[in-house]
Amino acid sequence: MRHPAEVVAPSRIRHLPDVIRFTNVAKRYASGTGPALEGITFHIARNEFAFLTGHSGAGKSTILKLMYAEERPSSGDVRTLGFRIPSIRPDEIPRLRRRLGVVFQDFRLLTDRTAAENIAFALEVTGAREDVIPQRVARVLEQVGLAGKADAFPRELSGGEQQRVAIARALVNDPAVLLADEPTGNLDERATRGVYQLLRDINDAGTVVLMATHNLELVRASGKRILELRDGTLVFDSAADQGGEP
Amino acid sequence: MKLVWREALLSFSRTRTLSVLSVTTIAFALFVTGLFGLVALNLRGAINRIEERVEIVAFVLRGTPSQGLAVAMEDIAAFPEVLSVRYVTEEDALAQAKQDLVEFRDAYEDLQINPLPPSIELRLRPGFRDAAHVGEVAERLRGFPFVEDVRYGRDWVERLDALRTLAGLVGGAIGLAFALVSVVIIGVTIRITVLQRAREISIMRLVGATDWFIRGPFLLEGALKGLLGGVLAYLLCLAVYAGFKAQGLGLGIGLEFFRPIHSLAFLAFGTLLGLAGSLVSVGRHLRKV
Numbered sequence: 277m278r279h280p281a282e283v284v285a286p287s288r289i290r291h292l293p294d295v296i297r298f299t300n301v302a303k304r305y306a307s308g309t310g311p312a313l314e315g316i317t318f319h320i321a322r323n324e325f326a327f328l329t330g331h332s333g334a335g336k337s338t339i340l341k342l343m344y345a346e347e348r349p350s351s352g353d354v355r356t357l358g359f360r361i362p363s364i365r366p367d368e369i370p371r372l373r374r375r376l377g378v379v380f381q382d383f384r385l386l387t388d389r390t391a392a393e394n395i396a397f398a399l400e401v402t403g404a405r406e407d408v409i410p411q412r413v414a415r416v417l418e419q420v421g422l423a424g425k426a427d428a429f430p431r432e433l434s435g436g437e438q439q440r441v442a443i444a445r446a447l448v449n450d451p452a453v454l455l456a457d458e459p460t461g462n463l464d465e466r467a468t469r470g471v472y473q474l475l476r477d478i479n480d481a482g483t484v485v486l487m488a489t490h491n492l493e494l495v496r497a498s499g500k501r502i503l504e505l506r507d508g509t510l511v512f513d514s515a516a517d518q519g520g521e522p
Numbered sequence: 523m524k525l526v527w528r529e530a531l532l533s534f535s536r537t538r539t540l541s542v543l544s545v546t547t548i549a550f551a552l553f554v555t556g557l558f559g560l561v562a563l564n565l566r567g568a569i570n571r572i573e574e575r576v577e578i579v580a581f582v583l584r585g586t587p588s589q590g591l592a593v594a595m596e597d598i599a600a601f602p603e604v605l606s607v608r609y610v611t612e613e614d615a616l617a618q619a620k621q622d623l624v625e626f627r628d629a630y631e632d633l634q635i636n637p638l639p640p641s642i643e644l645r646l647r648p649g650f651r652d653a654a655h656v657g658e659v660a661e662r663l664r665g666f667p668f669v670e671d672v673r674y675g676r677d678w679v680e681r682l683d684a685l686r687t688l689a690g691l692v693g694g695a696i697g698l699a700f701a702l703v704s705v706v707i708i709g710v711t712i713r714i715t716v717l718q719r720a721r722e723i724s725i726m727r728l729v730g731a732t733d734w735f736i737r738g739p740f741l742l743e744g745a746l747k748g749l750l751g752g753v754l755a756y757l758l759c760l761a762v763y764a765g766f767k768a769q770g771l772g773l774g775i776g777l778e779f780f781r782p783i784h785s786l787a788f789l790a791f792g793t794l795l796g797l798a799g800s801l802v803s804v805g806r807h808l809r810k811v
Contacts, residue, residue, distance in 0.1 A: 344728075370732045370733075371730070373727075373728065374730035397725070398729040401729060401731035401735055
């Protein structure tokens, strides 16, 4: 039996903040011919792993950019970890991003720094205490299975290993959410499976993972939630299809 | 702060060729501005020396009582424009004429009477040596009953005025143009370094570095490059100046170099340019990425 103080009234459960919530979001670019996104509504709950799928240009990256405040919606509301993106202040953006990890298809590593230095860089620029940096870097390198490659430069690593370094960098600040934009797009099948397994492990440890990909084979075999975009609209949400709230 | 220094110095060493190139570019842009500054400084010095010769001479009626004259001279010395007043007797005037006009020395020797009247010679304070002020003082002198005539070489003073205006205008315009060109060149140079590090900036933003944290190393790097460029440009200017002196050029007109305050201003200008160039370039980039 739970202690009375821990009981949350049913009316409040519905209002608990989601990790990410999109409400009727539209995004139009001034130069674009049509809207990049239209009428997008969904939410991502704690501990969730979801795929964002769709063809190139369907709006996957735009949705991710809205989540980490690289873009603002033209209309509608986007909330990430309680931050209201349409009205987020410039000084709040770094605070939001320190609680998020983002990885990309092209890894975005600094080529003139070693794996460990790339990861340490993410801690240094956010003002982490100098004495805790080495152990935190070692811990995430271990977590992504690259403990022996700390001193390797990106050019000395395979694509899969470079992506692991990028994931380690995203994880080093203990983010609540990991956003991955086509993280396996440049990888062969074996490396793809390895990176996917790593992302699942990260999710199992409690981090929300949202992965944009057009690797349908991987998505179908996963059994995870799927959000499918077509021409800027959300055409399928497996959670809604199974009776969940979209 | 330590990280800012480390990143700025790392960037210097990692992009050594580009850094050397940008410091050199900044140095040459500042060198041209510095050379122009030297020319302007020496030109102003020359004009000042010419100005010092501006003199008003009031010829005094012969037989003016010396007591009245002494009182009047005190009044004249109290004019705000007046630096010094000197009474020149008839004898002094003749002696001076003999000394100055060597060709006429014999003619002066043959004179039975001294044709030169006594006079009051006035020198004006700096800032009052233009035609308007000189004319005004001359007019006031004419008001004294013992003054027979006032001379100050109106044409000459007016020409000096024109020269001063021209030097000011041309100097200002060319100086401004040189400074602007330096600003543009330095801005472009720094923008190249910033562009080269666009990836780094985008990663810093992505992992949640604040804008000021991102700017820090770039601003420091820009300021250091500006300072280094300024030091190099200063040394180049010094070399050119020393070269001119060694050749014996300009000795007659007393060639001048920057005073310490000018030198400091020059280095501060370089540093500020580097800083401003970085601020603009990074700012633009922060909005763009």
